[in-house]
Amino acid sequence: MMNPAGASILAIDQGTTNTKAILVDGAGQVRARASTALSVSYPRPSWVEQDAAAIWQSVVQCAAEVLSTAPETPVALGISNQRESVVLWERATGEALAPCVIWQCQRGNALVETLKQPGVAEDVHRRTGLELDPMFSASKMRWLLDNTPGARQRAAAGELCLGTIDSWLLFKLTGGRVHACDMTNASRTLLLDLEHLDWSDELCAALDVPRAVLPRVVASSVREPWGYTAK
Structure with a gap:
């Protein structure tokens, strides 16, 4: 289905090495493109990270560039x-x-190895469809909570949010009004129960990631908007 004549859509592709944005008009034609490069840091062997603020600023920059050509919002x-x-x-x-x-990043490898007990890997696979591997988000979440000063206490007090890149960008775009993530992103965390399509309390407990800090899981196929931009 096409958009109403003249109505445009902004698409953001936030990748590892760059962020891209395109503006598509109501006829499905690309009207503008922008791209911003991002750097990757390797502070220790097997550790890989990026500046979260730089990721956000790259989105702002790309969006501003393509929107400068848009006749309307x-x-x-x-x-x-x-x-x-x-x-x-x-x-x-x-x-x-x-x-x-x-x-x-492989910094969660030691934690993942401790979970490889008889029956545990099989249970994780049954619930999530994934193998125990530090690539998936849960061990990274656990590491951040354990190694960021005061994070455990602040998380318990409801002061912190934790999530995948889409949830971070959505939170920023909506001015903090929405903390949600796409179901397909959630499915790559090792915490999503595929039968119930929601966070698994058992896996959150096993990996010591409190459910309260996680975003709401939403299917990208829903017709209702997830939220509205703050500006």
């Missing part, structure tokens, strides 16, 4: 993103408290 915005990467941020300000731990 787009009717919708869609996001695709690098998966498994994780951001920890302050709920009140939306500011990241640590670098984004991205999908290639």
